[in-house]
Amino acid sequence: MGILEVKGVNKRFGGLQALGDVNLSIAENTVHAIIGPNGAGKSTLLNVLVGKLIPDSGSVMFDGQSVLGRKPFEIAQMGISRVFQTPEIFSDLTVMENVLIPCFAKRDGAFRMHAIEPVRHERAITAQAEAMLEEVNMLSKAHEIASSLSRGDKRRLEMAMCLVQEPRLMLLDEPTAGMARADTENTIALLKDIRTKRGITMAIIEHDMQVVFSLADRITVLAQGTPLVEGSPDQIKTDPKVREAYLGETQI
Amino acid sequence: MLGLTRKDFTLLLVVVALTLLAPIILNPFPVSSSLGQSFNAGYPALLQRFAIFGILVIGFNILFGLTGYLSFGHAAFLGVGSYAAVWMFKLLSYNIVPAILLSVIVAGLFSIVIGYVSLRRSGIYFSILTLAFAQMSYALAYSVLTPLTNGETGLQVYASDPQILAGAGAPSAPHFFGLPMASSTTLNMGGWAFTFEVGYYLCALMLIAAFYLSIRIFRSPFGMMLRAIKSNQTRMNYTGLNTKPYMLWAFIISGMYAGLAGGLLAAMDPLTGAERMYWTASGEIVVMAILGGVGTLIGPIVGSGVIKYLENIVSKINENVLHQWFGALPDPIENGLIWLVHPFVGEGWHLTLGLLFMVVVIFLPGGLVQGGQRLAALFNRKSGTVTAADRDAARQKSAE
Numbered sequence: 001m002g003i004l005e006v007k008g009v010n011k012r013f014g015g016l017q018a019l020g021d022v023n024l025s026i027a028e029n030t031v032h033a034i035i036g037p038n039g040a041g042k043s044t045l046l047n048v049l050v051g052k053l054i055p056d057s058g059s060v061m062f063d064g065q066s067v068l069g070r071k072p073f074e075i076a077q078m079g080i081s082r083v084f085q086t087p088e089i090f091s092d093l094t095v096m097e098n099v100l101i102p103c104f105a106k107r108d109g110a111f112r113m114h115a116i117e118p119v120r121h122e123r124a125i126t127a128q129a130e131a132m133l134e135e136v137n138m139l140s141k142a143h144e145i146a147s148s149l150s151r152g153d154k155r156r157l158e159m160a161m162c163l164v165q166e167p168r169l170m171l172l173d174e175p176t177a178g179m180a181r182a183d184t185e186n187t188i189a190l191l192k193d194i195r196t197k198r199g200i201t202m203a204i205i206e207h208d209m210q211v212v213f214s215l216a217d218r219i220t221v222l223a224q225g226t227p228l229v230e231g232s233p234d235q236i237k238t239d240p241k242v243r244e245a246y247l248g249e250t251q252i
Numbered sequence: 253m254l255g256l257t258r259k260d261f262t263l264l265l266v267v268v269a270l271t272l273l274a275p276i277i278l279n280p281f282p283v284s285s286s287l288g289q290s291f292n293a294g295y296p297a298l299l300q301r302f303a304i305f306g307i308l309v310i311g312f313n314i315l316f317g318l319t320g321y322l323s324f325g326h327a328a329f330l331g332v333g334s335y336a337a338v339w340m341f342k343l344l345s346y347n348i349v350p351a352i353l354l355s356v357i358v359a360g361l362f363s364i365v366i367g368y369v370s371l372r373r374s375g376i377y378f379s380i381l382t383l384a385f386a387q388m389s390y391a392l393a394y395s396v397l398t399p400l401t402n403g404e405t406g407l408q409v410y411a412s413d414p415q416i417l418a419g420a421g422a423p424s425a426p427h428f429f430g431l432p433m434a435s436s437t438t439l440n441m442g443g444w445a446f447t448f449e450v451g452y453y454l455c456a457l458m459l460i461a462a463f464y465l466s467i468r469i470f471r472s473p474f475g476m477m478l479r480a481i482k483s484n485q486t487r488m489n490y491t492g493l494n495t496k497p498y499m500l501w502a503f504i505i506s507g508m509y510a511g512l513a514g515g516l517l518a519a520m521d522p523l524t525g526a527e528r529m530y531w532t533a534s535g536e537i538v539v540m541a542i543l544g545g546v547g548t549l550i551g552p553i554v555g556s557g558v559i560k561y562l563e564n565i566v567s568k569i570n571e572n573v574l575h576q577w578f579g580a581l582p583d584p585i586e587n588g589l590i591w592l593v594h595p596f597v598g599e600g601w602h603l604t605l606g607l608l609f610m611v612v613v614i615f616l617p618g619g620l621v622q623g624g625q626r627l628a629a630l631f632n633r634k635s636g637t638v639t640a641a642d643r644d645a646a647r648q649k650s651a652e
């Protein structure tokens with residue numbers, strides 16, 4: 001039994017079958033890549049997992065509990081974090097505040113009225129946020145406004161915000177899309193680091209095959225909303241169906 | 253000190269000093285001088301308004317400044333607060349304590365209902381829902397609920413009212429356990445006269461408390477969450493935070509501030525009418541907040557102060573006053589000057605306000621507070637330093 005079990009999920013947009021009978025099992029402590037051509041339904045699948053979309057049928061179980069019908073914040077509280085294709089951070093707040101907020105969310109839950117004591121008196125939480133920033137090498141930028149960060153830093157900040165919550169499952173939608181080579185290398189290194197240090201289960205959507213093959217333990221290939229094959233990176237590399245459906249296009 | 257950083261504490265001290273000394277500071281000219289008659293603003297009725305509207309806009313800023321949700325119906329809470337207070341005067345006694353307590357509570361309950369419904373939408377739809385609620389409240393108060401509000405005439409206290417807690421010798425005007433709001437002492441110094449009124453000092457203390465509480469809220473985790481909601485609701489949700497109760501609390505707190513302001517208005521003058529809830533009154537609150545500086549701590553006090561000053565002082569400058577001022581000049585110049593100045597004073601104060609508002613919105617998105625900070629930076633010959641409000645403004649620009 002994986003930490004995440006997707007069974008028979010269907011999702012239609014009008015006449016378009018975006019997801020057709022998707023079955024997927026992600027084992028704890030693995031990095032599971034989901035690849036597939038444009039429009040294959042990868043993002044749609046992620047949206048179902050975080051509660052942004054409700055599937056027409058099927059079930060999604062996370063750690064033995066159904067995710068369906070829960071609001072995004074409830075699913076996040078269950079331990080699923082998401083990194084977006086374009087970083088979703090609090091651009092008007094400082095880098096430090098960006099990390100403090102998930103710390104509070106982790107400790108206090110979805111809502112807690114804490115309107116009198118200043119943030120700076122919350123020593124344990126501030127220390128935790130600082131340690132996290134230190135870990136991603138951003139402590140020197142703690143008091144900068146997040147909107148002023150470079151794209152790469154924004155991405156690192158977003159990952160720090162997810163990591164500090166110690167999620168059980170982290171979902172990453174094209175974490176290196178549009179990045180320069182050097183940034184991509186950095187991101188791979190950061191993700192590997194997270195992997196070895198924290199053992200967080202990750203599901204990662206990626207077009208960049210180098211990223212996929214250097215990180216993933218398992219790979220699912222999605223085509224036209226349906227899983228085509230699933231296997232280890234070596235199996236996927238040599239699978240003729242995959243070559244035809246996907247890898248052939250990108251000429252790897 | 254008091255749980256504030258040094259900088260915030262200094263700001264609080266400045267506000268305390270200014271409010272306590274306002275009867276002196278705002279009366280800089282001798283009573284009988286023509287400048288004094290035109291520009292002295294340190295008389296109790298106006299001072300009370302400075303403080304009361306300051307409280308109102310400080311509360312409004314907790315909602316609009318922190319979360320970015322623009323309520324266009326905030327005057328409804330002010331009005332409800334006033335009605336609640338006058339009812340306490342009618343039923344219990346002229347003691348202001350139960351009256352003000354009830355106005356805060358009733359406004360709070362009222363804002364739970366309006367907030368719960370309006371917060372189902374955001375952006376312009378939220379604003380329109382609040383506006384609709386406020387206009388409904390106005391219409392109800394004006395006609396349907398006449399037994400409660402005395403409709404067009406307005407609610408006031410009559411000799412026939414029960415006032416069950418009023419003893420035999422109780423004052424026949426609002427008082428604080430026997431100390432009448434209207435009692436005052438006047439200090440005459442040379443040509444100057446300074447009036448210190450109990451009512452104003454009550455409002456001033458409330459303003460200080462309201463301001464202090466707002467600093468605490470701004471610096472608390474709750475305040476940070478509200479700013480995060482303004483910045484990115486999607487991220488809030490995916491961080492596991494439920495934005496609804498945060499928003500609702502911000503709305504309620506803000507409504508209670510307005511209720512306090514409404515109660516104080518009634519405590520200063522124990523009658524009220526539906527027009528207090530009219531949409532223009534709500535619009536005025538928005539203008540005050542933007543003029544002063546949205547999301548800044550001190551902006552609400554500045555914005556409401558400037559508008560109340562224009563409304564009460566500049567509006568009184570008529571042609572006769574202008575003739576007095578420029579009378580010494582040769583006739584053609586006198587007439588020329590009057591022709592120039594006249595459209596902007598007296599009834600024309602709206603024009604002055606409109607222009608000022610435009611200048612602020614276009615050049616100083618951080619409000620007059622940002623303007624002040626720029627000036628201060630100039631004087632410090634540190635014009636290179638970036639003020640907090642400048643950063644806000646830059647952020648706003650980049651967000652557009």
Ligand SMILES: Nc1ncnc2c1ncn2[C@@H]1O[C@H](COP(=O)(O)OP(=O)(O)OP(=O)(O)O)[C@@H](O)[C@H]1O
Nearest residue numbers: 013014016018036037038039040041042043044045
């Ligand atoms: N909200 C929506 N409404 C209608 N159609 C949608 C919606 N979201 C996605 N689709 C469609 O569903 C299909 C799958 O989209 P999805 O975004 O999941 O693809 P993807 O695999 O993430 O592609 P890419 O690699 O380009 O990101 C596409 O044809 C898309 O146009």
Ligand SMILES: [Mg+2]
Nearest residue numbers: 042043044173
């Ligand atoms: Mg996609």
